[in-house]
Amino acid sequence: MSGILQHHEHGVLTLTFNRLERKNSITVAMYAALADALERSGGDAATRAVVIQGHETVFCAGNDIGDFLAPRPAGRESPAFRFLRAIAAYPKPLLAAVCGPAVGIGTTMLFHCDLVYAGDNAAFSMPFVNLGLCPEAASSLLAPRLFGWQRAAEALLLGEPFMAEAALEAGLVNRIVAPSECNALAQAQARKLAAKPLSSLTATKQLMKGEQQQAVLRRIDEEGEHFARLLGETAAREAMTAFLEKRKPDFSQC
Numbered sequence: 001m002s003g004i005l006q007h008h009e010h011g012v013l014t015l016t017f018n019r020l021e022r023k024n025s026i027t028v029a030m031y032a033a034l035a036d037a038l039e040r041s042g043g044d045a046a047t048r049a050v051v052i053q054g055h056e057t058v059f060c061a062g063n064d065i066g067d068f069l070a071p072r073p074a075g076r077e078s079p080a081f082r083f084l085r086a087i088a089a090y091p092k093p094l095l096a097a098v099c100g101p102a103v104g105i106g107t108t109m110l111f112h113c114d115l116v117y118a119g120d121n122a123a124f125s126m127p128f129v130n131l132g133l134c135p136e137a138a139s140s141l142l143a144p145r146l147f148g149w150q151r152a153a154e155a156l157l158l159g160e161p162f163m164a165e166a167a168l169e170a171g172l173v174n175r176i177v178a179p180s181e182c183n184a185l186a187q188a189q190a191r192k193l194a195a196k197p198l199s200s201l202t203a204t205k206q207l208m209k210g211e212q213q214q215a216v217l218r219r220i221d222e223e224g225e226h227f228a229r230l231l232g233e234t235a236a237r238e239a240m241t242a243f244l245e246k247r248k249p250d251f252s253q254c
Helices: 030-044 067-068 079-088 103-112 139-147 148-158 162-172 177-192 198-209 212-231 233-243
Strands: 004-009 012-017 047-053 092-097 101-103 117-118 121-126 175-177
Touching: 004 030, 012 030, 012 177, 030 047, 030 079, 047 177, 067 233, 079 103, 079 212, 092 103, 092 177, 101 103, 103 121, 103 139, 117 162, 117 177, 121 162, 139 148, 139 212, 162 175, 175 177, 198 212, 212 233
Parallel strands: 012 047, 047 092, 092 117, 101 121, 117 175
Antiparallel strands: 004 012
């Protein structure tokens, strides 16, 4: 089981994180399922919009730490890298419904979504530095552009959570609703989009992204190089081991 549920109805492909016992943390298999679904649906005329959602109590707790400590595929053909490039280049409307924690990739993937709806319990965080790592998904480029430099620095350097109201003010979120209504709202909006002419939607999205698209893809590559290097260094190993051992990391030698 990949941990990703897929449902297709009324032209809308819904990808649901389904690993609630681990707070929907993403494994290599889940990255592969997400990448496959986006790559396939991008060229499928029957799919006119995509919704990514979780549970009303948690969206995604980020990467599975156990996967980080175990040998795993690396490089441009790795499932995680395929997913990042697929979501950044996805040509059709992409929506997200976010409730509860959205950690790391759970937040950075949202920079590539066209519409984001949040439950009033949503908590966003990008704690890469706290894990001895660096940003990914081109968030080092997109967060400063969306948030402004100081707010992006606070989010990326301190890595502290910010809540739904702050995400709405910063422009990361379109609307805040009760958690029980969030997934339904995203579905309703996706169906509205699916009823519109697909060629107009894709042309409009392409024009909106414009020259930024290539800059985003280049930044994903650049971040990936730094991320891979940092992942093998002492600070990241200490941070992840400390997380699994439920203790505070000691970076005094890092």
